[in-house]
Amino acid sequence: MNKTVNINLAGIFFHIDEDAYLKLQGYLTAIKNSFANTEGSAEIIADIETRISELFNERLKNERQVIGLKEVEEVIAIMGQPEDYLVDDDIFEDEPRFNSSKKSTLNKKLFRDIDNSYISGVSSGFAHYLGIDPIWMRLLWVLLVMMSFGTFVVIYILFWILIPAAKTTAEKIMMTGEPVNINNIEKQIKDSFETVSGVAKNVSKSVSDTAKKHGGAVKKTSKNFFDTIADFIMVVVRIFSKFIGIIIIVFSAVILISLILGLFSVGFKNILNIPGLDYVYAFNAGNTPIWLASLLVFFTVGIPVFFLFYLGLKIFVNNLKSIGKIAKLTLLGLWLCAIVGIVIVSVREVSEHSISESVIDKHVLNVTSKDTLRIDIRNNDLYRNHDYNGGFKIANHHDDLKGLYVRNVRIVIKSTKDSLVTVNVEKTADGSSYQKAINYANNIKYDFDFKHQKLMLDSYLYTDVENKFRNQKVTVFVYIPEGVIVNCSESTRFYYTYPSIIENKQTNHYVKIIKDDVLCLDCDDDFKVEVKTPKVKIDEDGVEINGDEGSLKIDKNGIRAESKEVKVRINSDGIDIQSKEN
Template sequence: MNKTININLANTFFHIDEDAYAKLQRYLEAIRRSFTDSEGRDEIIADIEARIAELFTERQQHDRQVISTKEVDEVITIMGQPEDYLVDEEIFDDAPKAKARTRGTHKEQKKLYRDTDNKYISGVSSGLGHYLGIDTIWIRLLWILLTFASGFTFIFVYVLFWVLVPEAKTTAEKLAMTGEEVNISNIEKKIKEGFDNVADKVKNVDYEKVGTKVKSSTDTFFDAIGNVFMFIFKIFAKLIGILLLIISASTLIGLFIGLFTAGTIDMFGMGQPWMEFVQASVEAPIWLISAMMFFAVGIPFFFLFYLGLKILVSNVKSIGSIAKFTLLGLWIISIIGLTIFGLKTASVHTVTGSETINEALFTDPTDTLVVEMVVAENIDNRYYRNSDFDIIRDGSERKIYSEDVHFQVRSTTDSVATIKVIKESHGMNYDDANRNATAIEYDYSISGNTLKLNNFLTTDYANKFRDQEVNIVIYIPEGSTIYFDKTTKRGISRMYNNDQGFHSGYAISEHYWRMNDDTLECLDCEENDDVKEEEKDTVINKIKIDAKGIDINVKDKSGDSFKMKVDESGVQIKSN
């Protein structure tokens, strides 16, 4: 167990191990002794301490982490040891030996900064010159050409560089701008070069007097403009940060309450009725889908929240590389999982299967066939009794309930009426779709001349919702009469083959109809004066040609009709 010491290094607070502190203190004392007679000693020491503090900060995972001897050794290896205090190297005999360096031959990766030491406006051009390895004068000429060529719109690009690219203030940043290693030797060299430049300018003051005066005036003017831009940008950035915080926090809270809570309830078997409806359609547990939705949507909004926080609070610490990569991995896994579940859910609706049942209706052809639809009022234990789609319980068993049942009427040459029940369902393939169609439970009954059709179908809950439906076709002989009870209003479909032009089941029901040439003729509909007046001036001709022969029906405006039929037995002609 070691003691820890709190230190302030370059205005940055650190917790450091006692042994590591002793080594760091000896190292800094040796540096101070090596620069005792150097010009700009205080500036050199301050920049070296700032660089060491920066390296310590890079190696910290959190605020409470203690700097150990390992971190101190790494920093010493990077910073190096001044040649003029090699006599003190025995105090670092336990430190890792730095590899021999060839001075001036090794280059670090350059970083983009604004070089305000060589600026005319903001230092953007000189900073780009260092970064690209091009003389600054060519960069400035390029800016001027692009500005005129773009109709002065390129000025906004320059302003963006001015606002977004940081200024190289410290010696370490100026070294990084030119791609030089940030170590003791280069820091010393850079600071001494600065003093030499000042001395040269003092010597040449007479020659540079006019240029310096002009440049100083230019700097003052553009610095004022830059300050205005920075002030506006900071206000705008703060507003963006507040907006990001509000939006991302609201979204995360909503996701937690809506998705994560729902999934947790389902996982612990406390599901609500609405969850059974969702589970009947999807191909994965709700709790798993909820968790994946939470991560897929929530993680990007978490980073937006973190970004807004960093905009508003400048000293917010990083969440660390481990946390970032963990969240990224969770997000990728969630996106892949949701995609797989989505494709699987969509695939079960790609193929349609069916089962057909045909049965003769032994009714008296001279009587009217009455069609009724039996509603599901006798089914108990429904969740929502007024819903077209529902879930019913029969003891411990659950069933899917649907009112997707429709029927239509067609003519037949047979002497008796027949019914065809077509059960349809979707599936992943034809076998699966046909199995789902066969599993549909649907009933109807015939009592005398009354055909009772259930207005609903059911299937086992395990079959899930696969767009199950029942379509019924009632075939009645030519000349037969049919009556649609008021209960059939919602069940009638595709009944456009009537002489009234009715398209709605509400209009077709509660009327008597006679089948004539596959067209229903209304026997008790009120005459439409407009239609009647139009028929007075219209001649209706119907010609039907098929394998059985040729049928020609003609009805003139006076009401006289002419019918001719040609088939295997010969030619038959009827007229009134």
């Protein structure tokens, strides 16, 4: 049974067994002796202890676990022995402070470089991670902000919040992609002291360069074939995962920016005068404040997209800070509230269309069975005759009030035994109750003119935009006495609906109204087919095709086909096939 010891390493308490404690104590003593006469030795030793405590924390599965000899030896192997990493002052040459050498991002961790920052260090941190100069990253951020009309500032703030700052020496070393060992910690501390004293020295050379200068002080290890294959596969997997992370980040960032633009567009609609919002208002039958609906959509869609963005960052950045349990629960609560709000708004909107009611305006026209009635669609600037039913638009009425013009007009022609023509205008609208639906139907305005035996119908209905779009519809029932001759212009072709006795094909013809039907007075019922192909004849007798190699005839007597070699006859008697002899 081994004795355990409680130690305080860089402000963190660990339980360590006695053998491991003795080895760790000897290791730290050797390090202190090695740096006894080195400038900044206290800071170097403190950072080394901090890095050792971080490595111990990575290996602990729970707080009660005891650090054993195995864990201590693993940490020593990572940190290295003091005698293996003796750094001379000669390696610190005058170079620019920022090292823009392109190192592999697979060994780097993304931090905010607060030592080289203008605002938060996000740009310089990405510059370290990508191996480029910070000036290019800063220019890229400026371009992104300008191209997104300032909304990319939100993405920058998210990076500022989620990416940790490189505060400790170990974090600053990890930011450059170098291993955090005694040699690099000492180099970083020396660089800090020389910067304070005004000497700009480059301390960011790779471990491979240091190893070459010290003549192979670090032992090289060889790998067998299978280890190499395994490492290669892991590198491919890590590169692929980074690529997936970038795709997720870009995709979610585009959606977030779009949502933010939409939210601000609604908020400043009176200032920006954004087109299309009038139609949103017209379809908002439930009278839900547009800013509230936009906010609910923003939270409903934006919060999941934010977590998708956070997932992409987690894949791309291994050391990403957690947003914390409180923030996660708060966002979850907001999302649930937004979902409930969307459901309430949707139910309210559906209820406004739950009931449909109609009102009828009746008009009697002085047209008798001895007259000829012409029906036409009135031409206007809002809707031309080639526009079909169902269209709508918002425009200013003659009194400068905005109105909703709906192209949802149908015509039904029916016969009647009455002596005069009757026009019934049926106006239909939706509402949340019968009375409201009737009120909205009464608010529909539809006009027509009747002069000189000519009925001119409007192609649209009108209602104030305050009434909203409620599936408003007008059906014009024209009851015509039997015996009246009617001529419907071409403009009415697409307006007829069941059970009209006049159909599309009867437009531009004179028809006589009979009981529940019409009799066309100028329709040509002869069978006429115009065929411009030579040797082809199609008429009331049948079809005849003559060619150089034979002929085909189809008529009431059957089918006859003939060529130089064969004759075929098909009729009610059967099939007769005869071959010709040469």
